[in-house]
Each structure stands twice: as structure tokens, then as C-alpha cells.
Amino acid sequence: MQNIRNLLRKYYGYADFRPGQAEIIDSLLKGTDTLAVMPTGAGKSLCYQLPALALPGTAIVVSPLISLMKDQLDALQGAGILAAYINSSLTGAEVNERLYNARRGRYKLLYVAPERLESEYFRTAVRDLEISLLAIDEAHCISQWGHDFRPSYRAIGPFIDSLAARPVVGAFTATATDNVKQDIIELLGLRNPATHYTGVDRANLSFTVIRGENKKEFVQKYIAANKDKAGIIYAATRKEVDNLYAALRKAGWPAGKYHAGLGDAERRESQEAFIRDDISVMVATNAFGMGIDKPDVRYVIHYNMPKNMEAYYQEAGRAGRDGDPGECILLFAAQDIQLQKFLIEQTVLDGERKTGEFGRLQAMVDYCHTPACLRQYILAYFGEQAAAGECGNCGNCNAGAEPVDITVEAQKVLSCVARLKERYGISLVAEVLKGAKNKKVRQLGVDTLSVYGLLKEYSLQELKDLTNRLIATGYLRLSDGEYPVVKLTNEGAAVLRGEARVWQKALQKPRLTATDNSLFERLRALRKSIADRLGVPPYVVFADSTLKEMCAYRPTDRHALRLIKGVGETKLERFGDDFLQAIRQDCAEDN
Ligand code: ADP
Numbered sequence: 076m077q078n079i080r081n082l083l084r085k086y087y088g089y090a091d092f093r094p095g096q097a098e099i100i101d102s103l104l105k106g107t108d109t110l111a112v113m114p115t116g117a118g119k120s121l122c123y124q125l126p127a128l129a130l131p132g133t134a135i136v137v138s139p140l141i142s143l144m145k146d147q148l149d150a151l152q153g154a155g156i157l158a159a160y161i162n163s164s165l166t167g168a169e170v171n172e173r174l175y176n177a178r179r180g181r182y183k184l185l186y187v188a189p190e191r192l193e194s195e196y197f198r199t200a201v202r203d204l205e206i207s208l209l210a211i212d213e214a215h216c217i218s219q220w221g222h223d224f225r226p227s228y229r230a231i232g233p234f235i236d237s238l239a240a241r242p243v244v245g246a247f248t249a250t251a252t253d254n255v256k257q258d259i260i261e262l263l264g265l266r267n268p269a270t271h272y273t274g275v276d277r278a279n280l281s282f283t284v285i286r287g288e289n290k291k292e293f294v295q296k297y298i299a300a301n302k303d304k305a306g307i308i309y310a311a312t313r314k315e316v317d318n319l320y321a322a323l324r325k326a327g328w329p330a331g332k333y334h335a336g337l338g339d340a341e342r343r344e345s346q347e348a349f350i351r352d353d354i355s356v357m358v359a360t361n362a363f364g365m366g367i368d369k370p371d372v373r374y375v376i377h378y379n380m381p382k383n384m385e386a387y388y389q390e391a392g393r394a395g396r397d398g399d400p401g402e403c404i405l406l407f408a409a410q411d412i413q414l415q416k417f418l419i420e421q422t423v424l425d426g427e428r429k430t431g432e433f434g435r436l437q438a439m440v441d442y443c444h445t446p447a448c449l450r451q452y453i454l455a456y457f458g459e460q461a462a463a464g465e466c467g468n469c470g471n472c473n474a475g476a477e478p479v480d481i482t483v484e485a486q487k488v489l490s491c492v493a494r495l496k497e498r499y500g501i502s503l504v505a506e507v508l509k510g511a512k513n514k515k516v517r518q519l520g521v522d523t524l525s526v527y528g529l530l531k532e533y534s535l536q537e538l539k540d541l542t543n544r545l546i547a548t549g550y551l552r553l554s555d556g557e558y559p560v561v562k563l564t565n566e567g568a569a570v571l572r573g574e575a576r577v578w579q580k581a582l583q584k585p586r587l588t589a590t591d592n593s594l595f596e597r598l599r600a601l602r603k604s605i606a607d608r609l610g611v612p613p614y615v616v617f618a619d620s621t622l623k624e625m626c627a628y629r630p631t632d633r634h635a636l637r638l639i640k641g642v643g644e645t646k647l648e649r650f651g652d653d654f655l656q657a658i659r660q661d662c663a664e665d666n
């Protein structure tokens with residue numbers, strides 16, 4: 076393994092393995108078929124790339140998406156590793172050239188799309204190739220139980236059987252359910268496989284739920300405080316995406332948008348701009364994600380609550396794939412529940428499945444309400460035992476603020492709901508408390524109620540927020556149906572009778588003020604200009620964590636720079652001097 080560590084330093088500039096990596100690599104090097112289940116961002120690629128570098132011959136890597144292959148290749152070439160891919164984006168002549176090179180042993184890794192394995196031409200071409208290892212990325216695509224079933228993955232098993240000399244096989248996935256694992260092992264024909272499971276926890280991600288907040292305002296403030304970071308904002312509908320996108324552009328933010336209603340070209344451009352850091356905020360529906368492999372997404376904000384925890388964790392998990400901190404924020408509003416219920420009603424016809432979907436939705440809603448550690452909630456949901464105690468890295472664990480007694484305000488809202496006979500929605504409740512003078516209020520005659528104008532010192536939005544918060548914490552609830560009305564719960568009634576008080580921690584809010592980071596800005600700009608010149612995404616030049624280490628240690632010579640995490644030999648050669656110069660300049664200006 077010392078040899079492998081040296082390769083890790085030399086090509087990737089990393090000093091240590093991440094959890095699980097050493098075991099998986101060791102297992103493959105010993106010739107044991109291996110199934111590795113690791114969460115997104117845990118570092119699966121290195122687990123087959125390092126054995127590929129260490130073993131004689133060429134590793135074949137099966138990968139499902141053309142865009143992912145290209146990203147991987149850019150990264151490998153950036154690190155000075157010889158590799159190529161073969162997929163449908165190439166001409167016949169290009170394919171032949173690469174196969175020719177492969178047979179001459181010019182690549183350590185050859186990436187192929189699964190369809191390719193069915194081609195007789197390809198099978199013949201690789202017949203006399205020395206295959207060091209066969210790696211299957213996103214191996215869950217082979218299973219119909221998974222969410223990304225790809226029929227062409229079924230060609231992999233027969234392909235392995237067709238090889239004269241069977242190489243060791245490594246299968247990689249983030250999906251851990253038993254059905255999927257079983258399918259992978261059987262359908263690939265793994266022999267006495269070793270299974271490595273590193274768990275679903277993503278320690279570098281923080282989780283926060285924010286309830287009853289003005290979402291648009293929150294997002295604007297958040298982006299203002301996180302200008303130099305890349306982030307994704309997921310919204311539930313195309314319309315919501317369009318609106319938020321327009322608002323952000325109007326405020327001058329470098330935002331892009333992505334949803335299924337846009338043309339292919341428009342979507343591609345938008346995705347490309349995001350990967351290249353031309354824009355920093357992507358406003359999108361859940362159509363955005365499959366196939367984006369940007370490792371340095373620093374935050375994922377959910378503008379609406381998604382339909383279940385699986386979807387949430389997958390989308391939020393797109394933050395921090397490079398292992399650096401990522402912030403996952405869910406902006407909860409009670410209306411989102413109605414929307415998701417509506418979508419289930421519309422799309423799920425089978426009665427039993429519908430009940431299942433409603434159950435999973437409820438687990439999602441509970442996540443938004445739980446006062447306990449959010450990470451523990453997530454791990455428990457996915458069937459894992461969390462370490463005892465609070466995680467210290469989620470909104471609920473961090474909410475250090477003392478709870479405040481808001482009983483009086485709460486009683487006023489609750490009594491307004493009661494006076495309105497539990498027959499109206501959130502807006503009217505807020506308008507009555509505000510003492511709004513509009514046609515609806517006059518027509519309904521609610522301006523004569525004793526609660527009219529009872530909280531007029533608050534803004535209409537603040538009153539809606541407060542109502543939402545009381546819904547989210549169970550003092551009120553919304554009825555089902557298209558036009559939900561606000562109703563009292565037993566807890567709410569008790570407060571109204573003066574039998575219980577309402578204490579609420581001021582909710583922990585993500586930091587909304589920017590920190591000064593001029594060297595980071597400078598290095599980021601340099602990285603961007605080099606990346607543009609080379610036509611690769613910025614993270615291929617250096618990861619965020621590498622730039623951050625440079626800011627912290629301020630290396631001023633090549634020797635010191637080589638010690639920074641992520642600076643391998645090739646990158647030192649290619650980019651070292653430019654970055655050293657930028658750091659020296661910054662030091663000079665500081666003095
Ligand atoms: P996955 O495929 O599991 O989602 P990747 O293989 O894309 O994850 O790795 C995610 C990120 O972590 C990449 O930027 C990679 O360079 C980085 N990484 C992987 N292994 C290590 C390590 N041992 N030390 C530091 N960074 C690592």
C-alpha cells in the first residue's frame with residue numbers, strides 16, 4: 076500500500092485516504108471482486124483509478140453519462156494521467172484511433188458507455204487488450220429497484236463472461252438498499268465479492284431547516300453573503316424557477332436557470348456556465364442534477380420542500396462533493412405540503428403506492444418540524460445508527476439561542492383563527508391581524524371582529540410567517556384540498572385557554588454577512604482564467620480546498636506549494652508559478 080500512497084501524493088497531491096478507500100483499493104489489488112457502497116462525494120473514483128495506475132494494463136471503466144466521462148477525463152488529464160473515453164459523441168475514426176492506442180497500452184484507463192459493450196466490434200477490439208480491472212461506476216443502474224435503471228447495464232455481465240481472461244471487477248454505487256446490492260452482485264456475476272459500506276453520513280455537510288421565513292428575501296441576503304460561492308437553489312415548479320431567477324437577475328446576481336421546459340441548447344449552456352463558474356447560482360427544478368458532477372458546490376437551498384427524504388438527500392448531497400464544507404438549507408412553508416400532496420394525487424394512480432408516497436411525504440414533513448438533530452434524523456431514516464449525542468453541525472444542534480416566550484403573539488394569532496371560524500387561509504388571517512383595508516375584508520365583514528388590527532405593528536409578511544411557524548410547530552394546521560384553511564390543533568386550543576405557553580428558540584440562521592477573503596478571490600480569478608484558457612472547468616485546475624489551504628499557509632516557493640493538499644507533481648509543474656506569483660503579490664500588498 077505504500078506504493079499506492081505514493082501514487083496518491085504524486086498524481087493527486089493528497090496525503091491521506093478518505094474512510095473506506097484504502098480497504099477497497101487493497102481488496103481490488105488482491106484480485107477480489109468488490110462492491111463498494113459510498114455516499115456521493117466520498118471519493119469512489121480514486122478507488123479504481125489508483126489500482127488502475129498500480130496494475131499493468133488498462134482498466135475499463137463503465138460509466139453511464141457522457142458528460143460525467145468528459146469531466147472525469149478532464150480531471151485525469153489535469154493530473155497527468157493517460158486516459159481516454161469511447162462513447163457516442165465520437166466519430167468512427169476517433170473510436171478507431173482510441174482503440175488502436177488502447178491496444179498499444181497507451182492508456183491506464185479507458186472509459187466506455189455500457190452500450191458499447193454490446194458491440195461485437197468493440198469486443199473484438201479489446202480481445203487482446205490487457206485489462207487490469209473492470210470498474211462499474213453507478214452500478215445501481217443495473218437494478219430496476221434503483222431510481223436510475225439503465226437496461227444497457229445488463230450487457231456488462233455477458234461482456235465479462237466473454238473475456239478470455241476475466242479481470243477483477245469493482246462495482247461502485249451510493250445506493251445501499253439490499254435489493255439493489257443483491258442485483259448488482261447477481262447481474263454482474265461478481266465472484267465471492269467483498270462488500271464495503273462506508274455509511275450514508277456526509278460529515279462535511281451542515282443541515283438547516285428554516286421555517287416561516289420570507290423566502291425571496293432570505294435567498295437574496297444569503298447570496299449577498301456568499302457571493303464567491305457556487306450554489307444550487309431547487310424550486311418545485313418551473314414557474315417558481317422562472318420567478319426566482321428573474322428576481323435574482325434583476326438584483327444583479329450571476330444566476331442561471333434550468334428546468335425541463337427549456338430547450339436542449341439552453342439547458343446545456345446554462346449547465347456549462349455553472350460548471351465553468353461563469354454563473355454562481357443555479358435556480359432549477361429537480362430536472363437539474365443527473366449528470367452534473369461539479370465538486371465545489373458550496374450550498375444547496377431548497378426553496379420548496381421536496382416530495383421525500385430520498386429526493387432531499389440526493390439533491391442536498393450535491394453540495395460539498397469535494398469534501399469541503401457544504402451548507403444544505405431547506406426553506407419550509409406549510410403550502411409546500413399541499414403542493415406535494417397535489418402532485419402525488421396527480422401522478423400516482425395505484426392506491427397502495429399512493430399511501431406509500433403519502434407516508435414518505437410525512438417523513439419529509441417531520442424532518443422539517445423535528446427539534447432534534449437533523450443529521451440523526453437523516454441517518455435513522457436511512458436505517459443507520461448515528462453516533463450518540465448531537466452532531467454539532469446542523470441547525471438544531473447549533474441553535475444556541477435561548478428559547479423566547481412568544482405566548483402572547485401566538486394567542487392573538489390563534490384567537491384570530493378561532494374568530495374566523497377556522498374557515499379561511501393564511502392570507503386572510505394575516506390581513507385581519509394587520510387590519511388591512513381591502514375589498515375582501517370589507518365584503519366578508521371581518522373588519523368588525525375584535526381581533527381586527529390586533530397585531531398591526533407587524534408587517535403582513537411577518538404575520539404570515541408567524542402563522543406559518545405556528546403551523547410548522549403544530550399549534551395550527553392546514554386542511555387538505557386545493558384551498559387549505561387554517562385550523563386549530565389541540566395544542567393550539569390549550570394555548571388559547573391559557574393552559575400552555577409557547578416557547579420558541581429563535582431559529583438558527585445561516586451566516587448572512589460576507590467575510591473578507593481577498594486572496595481567495597484573487598486565486599479564484601486566476602484559476603478561472605487558466606481554466607478558460609485550457610477549456611476545462613475551474614475545479615480541474617485546483618479544488619476549492621486547495622485554494623483555501625493556499626490562503627491559510629501562503630506558500631511562497633515551490634517546495635512549500637507542493638505540500639498543499641491537491642498539488643500533485645503535474646499541477647505543480649503546470650500551474651505552480653502562476654499561483655506563487657499571485658500569493659507573493661497579495662503578501663506584498665498586505666505589507
Ligand atoms: P464520488 O464519485 O464518490 O461522488 P469523487 O470520486 O468524485 O466522489 O470524489 C469527490 C472529491 O473528493 C473529488 O474532488 C476528489 O478529488 C476528492 N477526493 C477523493 N479522495 C480524496 C482523498 N483521499 N483526499 C482528498 N480528496 C479526495
Ligand code: ZN
Nearest residue numbers: 448466469472
Ligand atoms: Zn445535529
